[in-house]
Amino acid sequence: MSARTHPSSPLRVSDHPFLRGMDTAFLELLGENAHERTFETGTLLVREGDPADEFMLIFQGKVALEIMVPDHPRTTIQTVGPGEVLGWSWLTLPYRWRLDGRALKPTRVLEIGAAHLRSILDDHPAEGYQFLLRVLPVIAERLENTRLQLLDIHGI
């Protein structure tokens, strides 16, 4: 899945595969509170425990999702890239990030304010339902992949 965008052209909500095809007016509402950001290699996009204030659409780059285990080195459990979303901690209480997200290369994202987005989803239930139907497969796929990682299939 790739996000169609030239490295130097402005990012648009409607160009991201996660949202592509949704109602135009709904996307315009999302875009009203969308801000482009670039994270340099090695910088944190999100930190575990911090308020999950933004919904992030990744257009370019690569993000390592890391878990910090006391007395152990940091472990990357997944990487996400163009066309993917960073996570859904902004969608569920207590609205705090559950992982660290670190840029493995220069990463461009569109951030949409989480409170604004939750308000839009509440006010537009039909589009909100469609939005959740797109979130659920992401969660399901990551859960399935995590199960495979837990099985340690390469060690079998």
Add this chain to the structure above:
Amino acid sequence: MASDVATAGGSVGLPSRHPWVPVPFTVEQRSTETPDTVSFVLVPPPGHRRLSFRPGQFNMLYVFGVGEAAISISGDFEETDRLVHTVRLVGKISQALHAVGPGDVVGVRGPYGTGWPTEEAVGRDVVVVAGGLGIAPIRPLLYEFLHHRDRYGRIEIIYGARTPKDLVYYNEIQTWRSHTDLRFQTTVDTAGRDWYGDVGVVTTRIPDTRFEPDRTVAFLCGPEIMMKLTAEALRARGVADDRMWVSLERNMKCAIGICGHCQFGPEFVCRDGPVFRYGDIRRFFSVREL
């Protein structure tokens, strides 16, 4: 009958008076691939005919006084004066194989089994997915593609392992990744801070893989659950079951389709496999007892 059985692999193999008699090969070189995986270069006795095998086939390697195990051939089929095998430390026989070194003698029977049907891939795009030590029977296939690159369309290779230090043939992977006429992706299940590659199971790389579904063939080798889920992901992209091939692994004893230890449904992995068309055996992947 005995000679027919001995050359059941369909290639000019080893001189054999009897299908159970291994030929003594000498270990020329031993190299460590990962903490639990080693590769051997084996050379035949003097005066031996040139060796040949098809990518995907296996030999029975015999550690005298210990026992023998089925090990995929992992070297280049164009090198007709030596065999290469890659062995992971999992049991008594592999432990004994890990202990041999240059100058030691290992018995060899084979080659056995079906190989990767590369003729099915001529003129088509190719997707190759390997997991863990599944890269070993895949490596001869990659040599075929590199030796005859102009025969094939787009080539996409995905290789996954548990961690970066479990990637087998690490140095060679860097060479493969440098090729501009094929794409080689690696991914691991977990990694530390010094890994800048992808993290996630191999199926997470499928969406980013570029091929024309109706003119693509796929070759898969690794844990069966990996192959099953990869096949499902490729099917979702439009690749038909009858254009996917998988390599299975079962405990083997005779390697010539007699003892039944390697039976997989109605098939004998040693004789009818280890490479199978996925469409022919897909239904057995859901049978728990198999």
